[in-house]
Every structure is written in C-alpha cells, then in structure tokens.
Amino acid sequence: MSKKEKFVYFIKPVGERGPIKIGCSIMPNGRKVMFQAFSPVFLEVAAETLGTHGHERRLHRYFQAYRRHGEWFEYTDQLRELIQAMKNGTKIDAALLLLPGEAEDYAPRRFAADYQAAVAENKERDFRSFMDRHKKDRLLEAAE
Helix, strand or coil, X not given: CCCCCCEXXXXXXXXXXXXXXXXXXXXXXXXXXXXXXXXXXXXXXXXXXXXXXXXXXXXXXXXXXXXXXXXXXXXXXXXXHHHHHHHCCCCHHHHHCCCCCCHHHCCHHHHHHHHHHHXXXXXXXXXXXXXXXXXXXXXXXXXX
C-alpha cells in the first residue's frame, strides 16, 4: 500500500484576508467542505502545496503569536507572502525561507538544490528575493 501525498493548505473566508486555517491533508478541498458545514461564511482554499505534518507544525510554531484559535491564524504580511509564493509554484521548503529567521533552520545544501530545481523550471523570479535575503554565495557553495 503506497502512502498518499499530503498537502499543506491555507483556508480562509471568501473575499476576506483572514482568519486563515493552516492544515495538512490528503484532500484539502474535502477539509474545506467539512469546515464549510460549520462556518457562517463561505470558505476557499487560498493555496495548497505538497507538504507534511512537519511543515504544518513548523508554520503553526512560526505564526504562534497570531493564533486565534486552534489552527486558525490572523492574517499577516508574512502569511500573505507565503501563500502567494505557493500559488506561484514555489515548493514548501523554499517558501518557508521567505519567513524572516527561518533560513537558519535549514541545511544550505537542501536549499541550494531547491534553487537549482527552480531555475531548471524557469522559476528563478520566485527565488530572487530569497537569494538576496539569505546569502546567495553560501547556498551556491554548499551545492558544489
């Protein structure tokens, strides 16, 4: 039996900035439907990307100060940037680097590989601000 792919997802009220639910599921749209049954407002999946429960926990820890209740968080500029990056096709590990202070938690080789893969997919623009903010030379040296 093979493991099903999981997705880190962001659900929010339609037409509103937040609150935003950060979760992980094999069926993000199914989660939205479940939450919709108990919500007084219409909901939408703002973004989803392949990810793990570890990614979800990391996001919960990072946005802890903005937690409203359970897995629902206040809208922040960092959360907006993260969601936009994932909508543009940035993988979760690379998208996490957009969050201030998070780059130090990852091994440079892992991100150098993500950078090289993104370039191969003609997505260099998604990484320009990351590379400027997180020491391009250090990452490229680690990849060699």
